[in-house]
Amino acid sequence: MKRHATNVVGFAVALALLGTAWPSSDARAQAGGLAASGLVGKVEGAELVLDKAQMPKTFNEAPDLAALVKAGKLPPVKERVSEEPLVVKPLHQLGKYGGTWRRGFLGPGDVENGNRINASDKLLFWDYTGTKIVPSVAKAWEMSPDGKIIRISLRKGMKWSDGAPFTADDFVFWYEDLYLNKDIVPSPISDMSADGKQGKVVKIDETTVEFQFENPHFLFVELLAGDTLIGGGQSVRQAQGFTFGAYSPKHYLKQFLPKYSSEDAVNQKARAAGYENWVKAIHVHKDWSLNSELPTLGPWKMTRPINSPTFVLERNPYYWAVDTAGNQLPYIDRVVLTLAEDAEVINLRAVAGNYDMQERHITLSKLPVILENQAKGNYKVRLDLALHGADTVLQVNQSFRADPEIAKWLTNADFRRALALGIDRDQLNETFWLGIGTVGSPVPASSSPYNPGKEWDKKYANLDVAKANQMLDALGLTKKDGEGFRLRTDNGERLRIQIQGVKALLPWPQQGEMIAQHWRKIGIQADVREMERNLAMTRVRNNEHHIMMWSNGGTELLYLFPRHAIPVDPTEAFMGPEYAQWYVSNGAQGREPTDPEMKKIFDLFRSAPGKKDEADRIKIAQEIWKILVDQQYGIGTVGQSPAQFGVRIVSNKLGNIPERVCIAQHCRTPASSHPETWFFKE
């Protein structure tokens, strides 16, 4: 019932938008020819100036801050930006101060909307291409040759948004008083463990911190740069009830902890503020999106919380980055996000030109209408292509057991290959991606270092009905019923494979229906089951699904986000929940895979963190991808598209906007293109 209501709205709004799209078949043709469309530009972005000699010596600031300095309410800018500010070279030109960046958000669950604007509060980050690790909060990093110690150097004189010094103590505070406190963090995280042993955080001096491990942890620098629990930064990892992210404002948060007064005192304080106990209270007090008093490090600090109709961020007067002329960033005064009750409303408002820059919640299927209103809405559309291989991948459950006959086929490599050959990916691409996506296997884009090589991009990804039929016949699935569907070998009934689809990032149930039509030609009956998301996930956890449709976004960095490529994380182990449990529990729970290829993947994946050289780790990842394509555990369809965060609507008033940005999970789109360097030209 509840899903129906949203469906009605979604459908109806889509209908209304479609109405406006009818005259624009040329717009669609334009989108079809990607290269000619001019919508996909070259990847570019602001760069960091790391050469000390080129760093500016004098500093400048926004007029409103200058007025505060003059009035004696704020220290001079030179003291605020720290002694060693991060220097960012804006993409095109030095910007002007001022303006309000208008955006839309969907309510208190949409914290990522703000997190991603403020994501430069990570210790390390990626450059605009998403392939090179660069400094951010940390000035520099260094790993000991044995991989057991990772040393982080902080910026001298760097400050929190309230002006208090940001030092190594804030790391030790996070580690000892928050992370190790079982009331706040009940179980330790794997990011902080090397070969099963938890590491620790140690202060060396005011501006030097070390992460120390008993075993080598060669992946740790990548974890710090990635969108991981340890490396995500304060905004994303200490919001929404989570407490990770490596540092925390000690001078502010200690008042809410029993250690610094007493359990009674903090509980009393919590109850006075309307919370059940101090634990519940601190989860709100350390959440930047809910508590405007919390000191933060991002370019903008929150002034109106996310649980109100307008979520507002204002310039952080102590932001620690400057442009090449020494102007303190950010250029834009404030970010105002207005609440929309439904994502369709965001699309409509974006088309009306009500937002200055919005890529979140904009859907690819609306592209024709969005293009048509470019002039009227005074905006430009940019398409950013993802690096991951498949927006839609059919994940075949390898640990399925409920029906031995079905399990026999799901775990048969040739059966899966035949299914893969039976899909008409071009039709899917034309229908659901407006022809913009890239058809192929689930491997990441060829521009990614993890891509295993050209021959794997399209392997088993071309429509070949004859070959598929031949393979299925060879497997012994020769008997068919009157309608041409192949029969089970045990009881002679029709072989029915279930595809589980959730209407989430993409219209997966509808795509599933199209694939089911394709499979008729190879005599396979697919039952597409559209499900509410929770129900689908519950079925996955209970090992009840045959095939689950999902995206493999994030798997382009296999080690940082493997769960949608290989079953190593029980959270969403579509490819085999029992195997994932077996893997994470080191064999204590779940079930050991019998498939030698799957075991090989597990062995390879386990061996990677112990490899010192990045090149070796990349080689291992490529090996894993080769096995994945060869075995077709996940059947890729269409990917490297703008379907997720890739349709970007940019006001013509904004400057320093890249033609194309990295839209991967680890790029924290749009943060890796440095929103703090964007500005209003007029």
Added chain:
Amino acid sequence: MLAYMTKRLLLALLTVWAISVLSFIIIQLPPGDFVDAYIANLSASGSVVSMAEAESLRILYGLDQPIYVQYGKWMLRVLAGDFGESMEWKRPVIVVIGDRLWLTVVLSFAALILTWGLALPIGIYSAVRQYSFGDYVFTFIGFIGLAVPNFLLALVIMYFSFTLFGANVGGLFSPEYDLAPWGWGKVWDLIKHLPLPAAILALAGTAQLIRIMRANLLDELRRPYVVTARAKGLPDTRVILKYPVRAALNPFASTIAYLFPYLVSGSIIISLVLSLPTVGPLLLKSLIAQDMFLAGTIILLLGVLTVIGTFISDLILMWVDPRIRYQMD
């Protein structure tokens, strides 16, 4: 009389309690809990959540306890006047609802006035001048109003206001007033935004009410007492307004029961389409997110208001219609 009212009151209390239990159970019926919904939402929006994090959240929200314990804890707080904290909004439920409540009431009230102001005179006119040209026109419009789903109408109007006037789409405030503190400018801005949603909300109700009023009044107009009054030479308006209209209004008194919950919830789908910050979308979202205390409180509130509305409509009926009073004695 007093015994009757006491009985009704006790029954009402029992009903409210049953509503609270039922709403709590219904919210729990779908698979998973708030944390599952929350994590699904996070992972869909490009955030990574691990099993360990999920477990810690579950403990934080007390979802690891059996459902009757959760219900008992909540009820104890409700009895103390504390409706708990919304898991999704991280604020007291009362505050979350309160923020939207009065805007909803303003909007629904405007729609209601519009509905009644249009429907009652038109209904009377249509009945008195049955089969006249005017009756046909109103009947035609009325049936169209009944047949067109409100949300479609909302979409069509939104589409034209965007393509023809380039108007700001949805919402109850212009962007420049969204952030402004309350003042005359903001009130005026609200008044300017009000007619459109109010008219859309009112339209279907108006059509329905016209038909009901017309049918009721037609029944009454043929009664002997009307003929008698006419025969005695009473002026036409007086005959109609004093007797048959009053009798025809009877069914409206009994619909007051549904009016109360309507006033606070508004229309969910229209509010979603027009992005109105009312209680309706809040209820829908809280159900999807399985935010138990928020959804439970809204449903409880709607239930209580229905019960109160029924109670009041009983009283009004007794007051308006002497026949009911006589039956009781």
